[in-house]
Amino acid sequence: MSAPKPAVQGRYEGRTVAITGAAQGLGLAMATRFAAEGATLALVDVNDACLTEAAEAVRKEHGATVLATTVDVTDSGQVAGWIGAVEAATGSVDVLVNNAGIIRDNRVENITDEDWDAVIDVSLKGAFLCARAVLPGMRCRRYGRIISFSSMSWRGNFGQANYPRFFIGCLIVVVRRRCRGRGVDSGMRVRQWPRRAAVAGLRSSGL
Numbered sequence: 001m002s003a004p005k006p007a008v009q010g011r012y013e014g015r016t017v018a019i020t021g022a023a024q025g026l027g028l029a030m031a032t033r034f035a036a037e038g039a040t041l042a043l044v045d046v047n048d049a050c051l052t053e054a055a056e057a058v059r060k061e062h063g064a065t066v067l068a069t070t071v072d073v074t075d076s077g078q079v080a081g082w083i084g085a086v087e088a089a090t091g092s093v094d095v096l097v098n099n100a101g102i103i104r105d106n107r108v109e110n111i112t113d114e115d116w117d118a119v120i121d122v123s124l125k126g127a128f129l130c131a132r133a134v135l136p137g138m139r140c141r142r143y144g145r146i147i148s149f150s151s152m153s154w155r156g157n158f159g160q161a162n163y164p165r166f167f168i169g170c171l172i173v174v175v176r177r178r179c180r181g182r183g184v185d186s187g188m189r190v191r192q193w194p195r196r197a198a199v200a201g202l203r204s205s206g207l
């Protein structure tokens with residue numbers, strides 16, 4: 001038996017939602033859901049062929065406007081160019097979903113320098129670069145949502161010493177603080193999920 005479809009309320013009509021790593025998996029699932037709620041989508045991924053196919057599928061299913069761009073989230077120039085182009089085309093980026101990520105699980109002693117850098121770059125630096133690119137516009141418009149994923153890996157998942165979701169908790173908290181008390185707080189929410197991981201990151205960082 002298939003799961004019941006969630007009620008569609010058009011909650012994102014007139015909003016532009018930017019999702020990284022949207023060619024498949026969770027990113028594509030979120031893109032489909034936001035499209036069902038009326039959002040204009042700005043999707044990026046490094047997998048060009050898969051992204052084109054995904055964007056076409058979402059367009060067909062929901063009649064959504066979908067801007068699909070091949071962007072490597074670890075490249076600050078590409079990220080800045082992408083967000084600038086989306087803001088020029090749609091007027092705003094209202095929601096950013098930092099979803100792009102890779103895993104290179106291994107025993108600590110077997111993690112190579114390259115694998116460490118690759119995972120941290122995509123999941124952590126990528127989330128930072130995208131948040132940095134959208135923040136000025138969100139603060140200026142006094143509206144924005146940034147969704148970044150933490151993970152239970154902060155507990156020390158086997159093979160995931162290089163999985164930076166723990167540190168994303170710190171990034172989320174710092175971005176949230178940056179948005180507070182500057183006239184933006186009422187319209188800006190930076191979600192922490194799961195809360196415990198973010199709190200653990202906050203405590204250990206001494207913030």
Ligand SMILES: NC(=O)c1ccc[n+]([C@@H]2O[C@H](COP(=O)([O-])OP(=O)(O)OC[C@H]3O[C@@H](n4cnc5c(N)ncnc54)[C@H](O)[C@@H]3O)[C@@H](O)[C@H]2O)c1
Pocket residue numbers: 020021022023024025026027044045046047071072073074099100101102122123126149150151
């Ligand atoms: N699936 C899970 O159980 C789970 C659990 C916790 C966290 N997460 C995180 O959620 C996110 C999505 O998970 P998923 O299972 O859908 O992963 P996935 O591998 O199916 O999708 C990730 C997407 O990110 C893209 N990507 C990789 N590097 C990129 C880069 N440099 N620039 C742009 N795009 C890039 C990939 O091409 C891919 O399409 C990941 O960040 C993952 O770490 C997943």
